Amino acid sequence: MSKIRRVAVTSPQTRLAHARRRSRGRWRQPRLPAGDTQRATALYTAQRRRGIPALVLMFALLLGLPGVFALFPALDTVRLLGIPLSWLMLAVLPYPAMALLARWQLRRAEHLEDE
Amino acid sequence: MGVALAVAPVVLVTLLIGVRGVAAMRTTSDFLVASRRISPLVNSAAVSGEYLSAASFLGIAGLVVKDGIGALWYPVGFTAGYIAMLVLVAAPMRRSGALTVPDFAEARLNSPALRRLTAVVVLVIGTIYVVPQFRTAGLVLAAVGGTQYWVGVVLAGAAVSVTLALGGMRAATYVQAFQFVLKLLLFLIPAIWLVLQAGAVNRTDALNPVEFTHFARETPVRFEVDVTMEIREPTPVRRNGVVETLPPGEFTAHSQDEVVFGTGAAVPAVRGGAALGGADWRRPLLDLGDQGYPLLGTWAVLIATMLGTMGLPHVLMRFHTSPDGRAARRTAAITVALLGVFYLFPGVYGVLGRVLVPGLYLSGATDTVVVALPYQVDNGWAGGLFTALLTAGAFAAFLATSLGLLLVMSGALAHDLVPGGLRRLRIAVFGVAGVMVLLALRSAELDAGVLVTWGFTVAASTFCPLLVLGIWWPRLTATGGIAGVLTGLVASSGSILFALAGPPLRGWVAILVQQPAPWSVPLAFGVMALVSLRGRPPAWSTSAMLRLHLDEPRSTGPRDRSSTVRRLARLLNR
Numbered sequence: 001m002s003k004i005r006r007v008a009v010t011s012p013q014t015r016l017a018h019a020r021r022r023s024r025g026r027w028r029q030p031r032l033p034a035g036d037t038q039r040a041t042a043l044y045t046a047q048r049r050r051g052i053p054a055l056v057l058m059f060a061l062l063l064g065l066p067g068v069f070a071l072f073p074a075l076d077t078v079r080l081l082g083i084p085l086s087w088l089m090l091a092v093l094p095y096p097a098m099a100l101l102a103r104w105q106l107r108r109a110e111h112l113e114d115e
Numbered sequence: 116m117g118v119a120l121a122v123a124p125v126v127l128v129t130l131l132i133g134v135r136g137v138a139a140m141r142t143t144s145d146f147l148v149a150s151r152r153i154s155p156l157v158n159s160a161a162v163s164g165e166y167l168s169a170a171s172f173l174g175i176a177g178l179v180v181k182d183g184i185g186a187l188w189y190p191v192g193f194t195a196g197y198i199a200m201l202v203l204v205a206a207p208m209r210r211s212g213a214l215t216v217p218d219f220a221e222a223r224l225n226s227p228a229l230r231r232l233t234a235v236v237v238l239v240i241g242t243i244y245v246v247p248q249f250r251t252a253g254l255v256l257a258a259v260g261g262t263q264y265w266v267g268v269v270l271a272g273a274a275v276s277v278t279l280a281l282g283g284m285r286a287a288t289y290v291q292a293f294q295f296v297l298k299l300l301l302f303l304i305p306a307i308w309l310v311l312q313a314g315a316v317n318r319t320d321a322l323n324p325v326e327f328t329h330f331a332r333e334t335p336v337r338f339e340v341d342v343t344m345e346i347r348e349p350t351p352v353r354r355n356g357v358v359e360t361l362p363p364g365e366f367t368a369h370s371q372d373e374v375v376f377g378t379g380a381a382v383p384a385v386r387g388g389a390a391l392g393g394a395d396w397r398r399p400l401l402d403l404g405d406q407g408y409p410l411l412g413t414w415a416v417l418i419a420t421m422l423g424t425m426g427l428p429h430v431l432m433r434f435h436t437s438p439d440g441r442a443a444r445r446t447a448a449i450t451v452a453l454l455g456v457f458y459l460f461p462g463v464y465g466v467l468g469r470v471l472v473p474g475l476y477l478s479g480a481t482d483t484v485v486v487a488l489p490y491q492v493d494n495g496w497a498g499g500l501f502t503a504l505l506t507a508g509a510f511a512a513f514l515a516t517s518l519g520l521l522l523v524m525s526g527a528l529a530h531d532l533v534p535g536g537l538r539r540l541r542i543a544v545f546g547v548a549g550v551m552v553l554l555a556l557r558s559a560e561l562d563a564g565v566l567v568t569w570g571f572t573v574a575a576s577t578f579c580p581l582l583v584l585g586i587w588w589p590r591l592t593a594t595g596g597i598a599g600v601l602t603g604l605v606a607s608s609g610s611i612l613f614a615l616a617g618p619p620l621r622g623w624v625a626i627l628v629q630q631p632a633p634w635s636v637p638l639a640f641g642v643m644a645l646v647s648l649r650g651r652p653p654a655w656s657t658s659a660m661l662r663l664h665l666d667e668p669r670s671t672g673p674r675d676r677s678s679t680v681r682r683l684a685r686l687l688n689r
Contacts, residue, residue, distance in 0.1 A: 095455030
C-alpha cells in the first residue's frame with residue numbers, strides 16, 4: 001500500500017455546487033438510434049427466449065422438491081451416512097444445483113451479447 | 116467481558132474501513148453507488164455480506180429448533196432469488212442507469228407520482244427489515260453478555276449510522292465484502308468445532324430426533340419475554356429459587372423469570388410451533404403454525420423469499436455499483452455460489468441446538484441458539500472463545516445488513532422524496548437510524564418467523580411485478596404501475612397485520628393470511644397488467660424498454676472509463 005494521501009482535486013466551486021440542492025433536470029424521452037434499436041430488439045427477444053427455460057427449471061426444481069417429499073415420506077427413513085436422505089436433499093442438494101443453473105444461464109446470456 | 120472483546124473489533128474495523136472511504140467521497144453518486152467501479156467478485160461478496168443478515172446467521176438455526184427441519188427451506192428461497200435476479204433483473208436494471216428503484220420507475224415510466232410511491236415502499240420494506248436486525252442485536256447481547264436489551268440496539272444503531280454518514284456506499288461496499296469473509300469463517304469454523312466436540316451420543320441424538328416429552332436433565336429456562344405454555348401434568352419446578360408444583364392448564368412465565376425444570380419433568384406444550392423433535396418436526400416440510408398443510412406452507416415461504424429477493428431495494432441498489440450490465444449479471448451468478456456455501460451450515464446449528472439447548476424452545480428465544488451452543492459443549496476457555504467468535508459474526512451480520520438498508524432508506528428520503536445534496540443525505544442517515552432504534556426498542560416480543568418473511572413478501576408483491584413488467588413488457592403504463600404497487604402493498608401488509616392482530620384462523624386460510632405471497636404477488640401482477648391494458652402506453656414506451664436490453668460497447672480502457680460512467684457524468688452535469 002502506498003502512503004500517498006488522497007485529496008480532492010475539484011474546484012471549490014464544484015464542491016459548493018455538489019453540496020447545494022440540485023434539481024434532477026427535466027426528464028428526457030429515451031431515444032435510440034436506428035441501429036441500436038435493431039440490436040436491442042434482437043437482444044430482447046433472444047434473452048427472453050433463453051431466460052424462460054432457466055426460470056421454468058428453477059421453479060420446477062424448487063416447487064417440485066417439496067412435492068417429492070410429500071409424495072415419498074419414505075425418504076425420511078432412508079439414511080445415507082446416518083443422515084436421513086430427505087434432510088440431505090433439502091440442506092445440501094439445492095445449493096450446487098442452483099450454482100450450476102446460475103452458471104449455465106450466465107454463459108447463455110453472455111454468449112448472446114458476444115455475437 | 117468476552118462479549119466486549121468480540122464485538123469491539125468488528126465495530127472498530129467497520130468504522131476504520133468506513134473512514135478510509137471518506138477520502139474519495141464527493142458526490143451523491145459516490146455516496147450512493149460507489150461511483151460504479153466495483154468488480155463482480157468484490158461486489159458479489161458485498162451482496163452476500165449485506166444479504167446474510169441476523170435472519171441468516173441466527174434466525175434460520177433458531178427456526179429449525181422452533182419449527183423443524185422444514186425451516187431449511189428459507190435459505191433455499193433466499194438463494195434462489197438470485198437466479199431470478201440473474202435472469203430477469205440484474206443487467207437491464209443496471210443498464211437503466213438509474214441510481215435507485217424510484218429512479219428506475221421514473222426513467223422507465225416518467226411518473227413523479229410513481230417515483231414517490233416507490234420511495235415510500237422502500238421506506239416500508241426497509242423498516243420491516245431493519246427493525247428485526249436491531250432487535251436481534253439487542254437480544255443476542257442480552258443473552259451472551261447479560262446486558263439490558265436496549266444496549267445492543269443502541270450500539271448497533273450508532274455504529275451503523277456513523278459508518279454510513281462518513282463513508283456512504285464506497286465504505287459500505289468494502290465493509291460488506293470484508294464482512295462476508297468474516298461471517299463465513301465465524302460461522303463455518305465454530306460449526307465444525309461443535310460437531311467434533313459434541314460427542315458421539317449427541318451427534319447420534321441430533322440425527323435421530325425423538326419427541327421432547329420429558330427433560331433428560333435439570334434444565335434452567337430464562338424468559339426474556341412473557342410466554343404462555345400448556346402444562347400437561349403436575350410439574351415440579353423451581354421458579355426464581357422457590358420450589359413449587361405447576362398444576363395442569365395454562366401457565367404464563369413472565370419476562371426475567373427463571374424456571375428450573377427437574378430431571379424427568381414433563382415438557383409443557385408451546386402453542387404455534389411443532390412439538391420439538393416430534394414427527395412433524397422431522398419432516399422436511401414447513402407446516403406453518405401446525406395447520407396441517409405442509410406443502411402449501413412450504414410453497415408460500417418459497418414464493419415469498421424467491422420473488423422477494425428480486426425486489427429488495429438494498430440488494431437492487433448493489434447492482435448499480437457494478438460498472439456495466441454484464442458485470443451486474445456476473446455479480447448475481449457468483450452470489451448464488453457464495454450464499455450456497457454459507458447456507459450449508461445453519462442446519463448444523465439447528466439440529467445440534469435441539470439436542471443441547473432445548474430450553475430455548477420454551478423461552479421462545481430460539482434466535483439465540485447459535486450463540487448459546489458453544490457453552491453447552493465446552494464450558495472452559497474454548498466454549499468462551501467460540502461464543503465470542505459467533506457473537507462477533509452475528510454483530511457483523513446486523514451491521515452489514517443495516518448498513519445497506521439505512522443507505523437505501525436515507526436515499527429514498529433525501530434523494531427521491533425531498534431531493535437535496537450530500538449533506539442532507541448524511542443528516543437523513545442519522546434521522547432514519549434514530550427512528551429505527553426507537554421502533555426496535557418496542558419490538559422485543561415479535562415473532563422471528565413472521566419478521567423474516569414480512570419484508571420479502573412486501574417486496575415480492577410490489578417491486579417484483581414493477582421491475583419484471585417494466586423490463587420485459589413494453590405496454591406497462593405509469594397508471595398500471597401505481598395501481599399494481601398500491602394493491603400489492605396493501606394486500607401483503609394488510610394480510611400480515613391481520614394475522615398479527617386479528618382473530619386466530621384455522622387451516623389453509625391461516626397459512627395464506629400469514630404468508631400471503633402466493634396470492635398477493637399474482638394479484639399485483641394482474642392489477643398492473645389489466646390497468647395497463649386499459650390505458651395506452653406513450654409512443655416512447657417501447658424504446659424506453661428496449662434501451663434496458665442494449666449492451667454497452669465493450670470498453671478497452673480502465674473500468675472507470677466505461678460508457679456508463681461517462682453517460683452518468685453527463686447526466687449529473689446537465
